[in-house]
Amino acid sequence: MTVVRSVLLFVVAALFEIGGAWLIWQGWREHRGLWWIAAGVIALGAYGFVATFQPDQNFGRILAAYGGVFVAGSLAWGVIVDRFRPDRWDIIGAGICLIGVALIMYAPRSAGGS
Template structure:
């Protein structure tokens, strides 16, 4: 159950962070205005809280693992929202990152950690 919860939280964090950064990008670089930027700032603030709900108590571990989710999630966002077409190297890199997430977060640990 903790793994499912953790994965859902990683997904929510990615949505908030990537979506927030995208909104700021749209507001500033695409000249859509301050409301887009404000929405991005709010989404990034939400992202900041999501990690606190992870079942693992180690901030460094959670943020390190989330980095891999961010990489893969950014590519997915690009495909779905910006019609970006990743090449095989993008996909291989994202897969490597997700393997890193699994190792960092979900590898069995003894008492010594």
């Protein structure tokens, strides 16, 4: 159950961070206004809190693993929201990143953590 909870937290974190950055992009680059930017800033702040609920106690490990989630999530966001069409290299790269996430977060470790 811990792995499921961790994966769900990564998904929620990705939605807040990618969504927040997208809102700021829309507010600034697409001239939608300060309310979009403000909503983006709030979402980015929420992302920072979501990571604290990860069951692992190591900030560096969580943030490193989240980097892979961010890569794959950003491509997925582009497909769903912006109608971006990733090529095979995008998909292969995202897959490699997600394998890295699984190794960093869920590989068996000794009691000492190494």
